[in-house]
Amino acid sequence: MVLEEELAGLMASAQRGDAAAYRALLKACLPVVSAIARAQGVRGEAVDDVVQDTLMTVHRARASYDPARPFMPWLRAITQRRAIDRLRRAGRRPREVNDPLAYEAEVDPGPAPGQGLEARDRAASLARAVASLPEGQRQAVEHLGLRELSLEEAAALTGRSKGALKVNLHRALKALRTSLTREAE
Structure with missing residues (x-):
């Protein structure tokens, strides 16, 4: 509850134009936003992207925050939306694998024993037909x-x-x- 009060106080001061409070707010939000993003299933470098997107959204939407309401649910909602957006984008893009070991792990083992013979038999049947x-x-x-x-x-x-x-x-x-x-x- 102490964190909630601290963040809400910093946000209220930032809304009144206190630049130092705004910097302190963003700095205090970093670990919170990162933890929320990880809880949403975001991994690796994508967590940093979600943190950045969230802080940009907080910056753009800071005037819409109501100081009479709790700050953490407002921040959590923004972070969850940015995390979901990131996961959607990641799911739509083909992923490039730049690790040579990963390529080796994906090597096609070839046909199972007997599959080559079956394929030749089918090809011969088709040619006869x-x-x-x-x-x-x-x-x-x-x-x-x-x-x-x-x-x-x-x-x-x-x-x-x-x-x-x-x-x-x-x-x-x-x-x-x-x-x-x-x-x-």
């Missing part, structure tokens, strides 16, 4: 699906219209789905 398609459907799958050419490029290579390529691709995908499902069973 594509080879068994009628020529128009096979060309549509190869050019549009596998080589990812545009409709215009595939039409120029095959001599077929864009509409015919679309129909052939649709029919080919349906046939492949049926063929590969049967093979998997």
Whole structure:
């Protein structure tokens, strides 16, 4: 309760124009704001950012503080809002990892034993199924699906219209789905 009275008194003096009281208020608020930010889940260097944002908000909003009301809830509300804002911003940004050891910790271990064989088996099944398609459907799958050419490029290579390529691709995908499902069973 002593801290509450001290901070409220400093804020009242600061509102009356006492610059020394205002400096003392900001200095006394530092550990309080830091503790509130940590309690909100802010960690590391972000705590300093929340402290700075909070003190800037206190500076801008100091005229709105009512000396008849407790100071700590007013300060806590501002700090909590700045902490939440900081956590939101941190959640939206991709984080850069500049630590080489962190990169090594994230190394992809590669496929699990047997996964490489399964992938080769699936690729071989797909290749057999594509080879068994009628020529128009096979060309549509190869050019549009596998080589990812545009409709215009595939039409120029095959001599077929864009509409015919679309129909052939649709029919080919349906046939492949049926063929590969049967093979998997």
